[in-house]
Amino acid sequence: MARIVLHERNRPYVVKVGDQELHLCGCGLSENKPYCDGTHMKTVDEGSKLYMYDKSGNRVEIESFYK
Numbered sequence: 814m815a816r817i818v819l820h821e822r823n824r825p826y827v828v829k830v831g832d833q834e835l836h837l838c839g840c841g842l843s844e845n846k847p848y849c850d851g852t853h854m855k856t857v858d859e860g861s862k863l864y865m866y867d868k869s870g871n872r873v874e875i876e877s878f879y880k
């Protein structure tokens with residue numbers, strides 16, 4: 814079954830585990846989930862627009878999921 818998942822966050826979640834600080838992916842684009850790999854930097858200029866990203870990281874602006 815195919816799914817479209819919407820992620821609005823464009824930065825990682827920072828979690829402290831003991832003395833360690835983990836950066837967990839919040840954007841959904843990391844190739845190293847659950848950890849952030851810096852790919853969220855592609856999303857910093859999204860503003861209020863809606864985009865789809867392919868597996869190569871290319872993006873296309875879309876109007877809505879619910880037409």
Ligand code: FES
Pocket residue numbers: 823824825826837838839840841842843848849850851852853854
């Ligand atoms: S938050 Fe997803 S790659 Fe950094």
